[in-house]
Ligand SMILES: Nc1ncnc2c1ncn2[C@@H]1O[C@H](COP(=O)(O)OS(=O)(=O)O)[C@@H](OP(=O)(O)O)[C@H]1O
């Protein structure tokens with residue numbers, strides 16, 4: 001039987017289908033339902049075994065989306081708070097149920113006092129809260145401690161990208177958890193009257209929020225230079241790394257295209273599939289670096305827009321910022337430079353699938369900054385990147401000897 005690890009959203013949905021939280025929905029791909037599952041084409045008409053990210057079989061799914069559960073999900077922090085609706089009703093009958101999708105403000109907490117015993121239902125699904133799922137639970141536990149007579153239940157209700165359908169599904173899930181007990185919806189967010197610009201939190205919750213949403217200067221950062229061979233990616237990346245190292249204060253890792261291909265991606269070719277694998281590997285490592293608050297400076301060609309977007313997603317999921325620099329030196333200039341003699345060989349047909357000659361380069365439509373290095377000094381071109389980074393608030397670097405340094 002084919003094994004398949006669903007996407008994070010699909011894994012959340014699987015958990016809620018199996019736990020009964022989506023009742024009366026019990027299967028994927030019900031017509032009109034946002035709760036969908038994409039199965040590998042190779043599966044054909046046979047059932048597929050769905051496994052968690054570590055390969056533990058969770059359920060078998062038939063081609064019509066119906067499920068045969070094998071075991072309960074066991075991965076992820078705060079697993080003990082992932083109760084089924086039946087468990088919650090048994091343990092917390094008579095309480096008031098409060099859906100929580102963000103850190104609770106002081107004002108919201110004050111509004112909950114006087115409700116008696118409450119169950120804070122932390123909606124931690126993929127792609128929903130502005131806090132990471134684990135921080136949302138931490139912040140909700142801190143809120144429960146503030147309130148006193150409160151319990152936290154974590155429900156991984158994910159976003160399906162359709163606000164209306166998600167709202168309806170969410171309301172149904174919370175009602176299922178509450179059973180006959182009341183649901184208390186929080187009034188719409190918005191700043192406190194005495195702090196019109198930002199919400200005010202009790203100290204313990206503020207600490208959780210601050211740790212999860214660091215200031216741009218402290219956030220993990222992936223600087224991703226993309227462009228044709230010879231466009232100047234490595235040169236600019238190296239110059240920027242040097243500036244960062246000279247200034248100190250951040251840990252920096254280089255993931256240069258050529259260097260990665262000698263180590264992490266040794267053995268890969270320049271076919272579309274291998275290039276995608278190469279870039280996803282770079283993205284995976286860069287996201288881990290960002291998760292730990294470091295700076296990763298990447299400089300592969302990365303010719304495909306979709307793969308670059310996957311890297312952005314990986315980095316943002318890890319809490320990092322993704323900063324795309326398009327080194328937009330035109331092909332004619334790259335070919336004129338032909339630093340490594342590769343364009344001549346590609347023109348002579350000696351290198352197949354050469355980017356810009358016999359393999360495509362999809363120009364980014366929305367880079368953070370675009371730099372054409374033609375006829376410019378390295379310092380001058382680098383300045384464009386430094387200004388954009390400074391404006392975005394991620395790094396404040398200046399080159400020694402320049403007017404503004
Ligand atoms: N067919 C083909 N196409 C493009 N480039 C080629 C090819 N064969 C070898 N090289 C050399 O490999 C470097 C690009 O590797 P990358 O890992 O950055 O490419 S990719 O992102 O996976 O497309 C690239 O280095 P840079 O010049 O630093 O970009 C080339 O030197």
Ligand SMILES: Nc1ncnc2c1ncn2[C@@H]1O[C@H](COP(=O)(O)OP(=O)(O)O)[C@@H](O)[C@H]1O
Pocket residue numbers: 227228229230231232233234235236299327337339373374375376377378379381
């Ligand atoms: N303004 C500039 N910025 C970056 N590189 C430049 C610039 N002007 C000329 N070059 C030259 O262009 C070449 C770019 O090569 P490289 O940085 O290895 O490109 P890539 O990594 O994109 O293949 C280098 O020889 C570099 O000295």
